[in-house]
Amino acid sequence: MARPSLREKIIESGVRTLHERGFAGAGVREITGDAGVPQGCFTNHFRSKKAFAVTILDRYHELTQAIMDETLRDESRPAAERLHAYFDAITEWLEMAGWRYGCLVGNMSLEVPEHSELLRTHLIEICGALTSSFAEAIRAGQKAGEIRSDLDADDMAAFILASWEGAMMRMKVDRSPRPIEQFRRVLFATVVSP
Structure with missing residues (x-):
């Protein structure tokens, strides 16, 4: 089996590094150190740290989409x-x-929009895709009579994503599953009910 490229090592490690340390908290030195590659490799593969963050968000989004394929789209x-x-x-x-x-998309949504138009725009696209995935499942449930139909599916999906991200933010602060459990109880008792 071929060894992963240095670029791929930086990306794989970068997802974890940015997730754990945040965009501002992870410098190129930390990113390459965590990947176990020379610091000069970073500039060989990425124009800037912001361009790197776009790649990391895309990789993280691919992972999220794979989970959605197995669950929401099943x-x-x-x-x-x-x-x-x-x-x-x-x-x-x-x-x-x-x-x-928590969620890397949510974490970066709190951290970077005021500092990078490139990342803000990319986060809008990713959040739009996530919202669409929830909306598809909601529409299917509304059609089958499993999910209340008096609310717009797109509005429900946007609400679910915003509430979920908020629950994960609070979860990080509390270091407890309680906000996640509260989110789920309220969601399934009110919003996602026939």
Whole structure:
């Protein structure tokens, strides 16, 4: 099997580094050190730290989309069950991380919009894609009578994403699953109910 390229090593490690330390807290030295590559490799593969962050967000989004493919987009399940499965999968990952890191998209959304138009615009695109994925599942549930239909699916999806990100932010502060559990109880008792 071929060895991963240095660029790929930087990206793989960079997802973890930016997730754990944040954009401002992870300099090129930390990024390359965590990847185990010479510092000069960074500029060979990335125009800037902001361009690197776009690549990292894309990789993280690919990972999220893979989870969504297995859960939210699994048409063999009822829509409400798909939503439960998605939040179960993410909650499992959050627990393994000790309730410390939340969502990289949410973390960067809090950190970078005032400092980088490039990253702000990219985050808008990613949040739009995430919202669309929730909206698809909600529409399917509304059509099947499993999810309340008196609310617009796009509005519900935007609300779910914003509330989920907020719950993860609070989870990080508390280092506790309690905000996630509260989010899920309220979501499934009110918003996602027939």
